[in-house]
Amino acid sequence: MYVIIMGGGRVGMTLASALIKANFDVTxxxxxxxxxxxxxxxxxxxxxxxxxxxxxxxEEANIAEADAFVAAxxxxxxxxxxxxxxxxxxxxxLIARISDPAHEEAFRKVGxxxxxxxxxxxxxxxxxLIIRPKIADMVILGKGNAxxxxxxxxxxxxxxxxxxxxxxxxxxxxxxxxxxxxYKILMPEPGIILESGDKISIxxxxxxxRSHNVFTHNNSSCVW
Numbered sequence: 131m132y133v134i135i136m137g138g139g140r141v142g143m144t145l146a147s148a149l150i151k152a153n154f155d156v157t158x159x160x161x162x163x164x165x166x167x168x169x170x171x172x173x174x175x176x177x178x179x180x181x182x183x184x185x186x187x188x189e190e191a192n193i194a195e196a197d198a199f200v201a202a203x204x205x206x207x208x209x210x211x212x213x214x215x216x217x218x219x220x221x222x223x224l225i226a227r228i229s230d231p232a233h234e235e236a237f238r239k240v241g242x243x244x245x246x247x248x249x250x251x252x253x254x255x256x257x258x259l260i261i262r263p264k265i266a267d268m269v270i271l272g273k274g275n276a277x278x279x280x281x282x283x284x285x286x287x288x289x290x291x292x293x294x295x296x297x298x299x300x301x302x303x304x305x306x307x308x309x310x311x312x313y314k315i316l317m318p319e320p321g322i323i324l325e326s327g328d329k330i331s332i333x334x335x336x337x338x339x340r341s342h343n344v345f346t347h348n349n350s351s352c353v354w
Contacts, residue, residue, distance in 0.1 A: 131155065134196045136182030136212050137203035138165040141227060141248055145202060146173055157191045182212045198223035206233045213242045275336050278305065283328040294320030302334035 131154050135142050138160030146156050146169070156175040159182040160166045166179035180187035182201065193199065199216045201209035209226045210233070216224055217240070225244045228234055237245050283289060288296065297304040297318065307316045308329040316322060324330070 131197045132192075132195060133157075133198045133200065134159065134188075134191050134193060135200045135202055136160075136209075137201065137227070138162065138169045138177075139202070139204055141204075142200075142202040143169060143172070145200065146175060150174055157196075159187060159191055183208055183215065185215060188212075188215060193219055193221075196221055198225065201226040203227065204229055206230055210237060210240070210242075213237065214240055217241060277334055277336055279332050279334060280308075280329055281332060283324050283326060283330060288324050289326050291324055292320060293318050293322050293324065297332075301338045302332055304330050305333050306331040 133149055133154050134157045135146050135149075136159045138158055142158060142160070146158050149156050150173060156173070158169050158173065158175055158177045159180060160169060160177065161179065161181045163179055166177055169175075170177040176191075178187060178191055180190065182188065182203075193216060196219075199213075199221055201212045201216075203209055204227075206229055209228070213224060213226045223244065224242060225246065226237055226242055228237065228245045228247045231247060234245055293304055293307070304318045307318055307322055307324070308314065308331075309316060309325070313329055318330075
């Protein structure tokens with residue numbers, strides 16, 4: 131798979147490194163000579179020192195043969211312009227970084243739906259670590275409207291219950307159960323009984339977490 135990344139900053143370099151380790155073919159486009167030199171010395175990839183908003187630079191990167199293009203600079207306007215240019219090539223994947231969430235609508239208006247904001251994602255993750263510190267791990271899904279959480283079974287409303295008695299509902303579903311000292315993973319069969327010390331993976335709507343504060347121990351509106 132061939133991926134072109136525009137932007138040799140922190141996000142672009144980290145993404146390029148990860149993709150190269152996964153055996154992807156990568157080309158990095160960066161207009162700053164200093165960043166170009168750094169990328170060329172650190173990455174096993176083609177590094178083009180040029181402007182990703184310029185068609186000649188995109189063609190030099192062989193944009194027509196790419197499987198994915200990622201506009202990863204910290205400048206929303208540059209990312210938007212590059213995405214508009216690349217959209218004409220009908221690539222299977224076109225992803226743009228957005229620093230200011232107020233600009234997301236502009237990307238959607240030109241038909242670019244795959245956008246991501248590392249800054250907002252990091253802030254949301256830190257918020258959850260502060261508000262819900264008992265959660266072992268979490269993954270934000272979709273457009274941030276659902277979360278996959280790993281949490282310990284501690285609430286008396288859950289202990290001793292069969293999975294079928296509490297899941298699924300319209301707001302959440304248990305996806306996996308971890309039992310024993312080694313937390314052996316089990317598929318969430320309806321007859322499994324939850325015990326103190328177990329862990330579960332639960333898929334839950336973000337709006338439910340926010341509206342009910344469902345992970346506080348004194349909450350009576352949800353079993354979690």
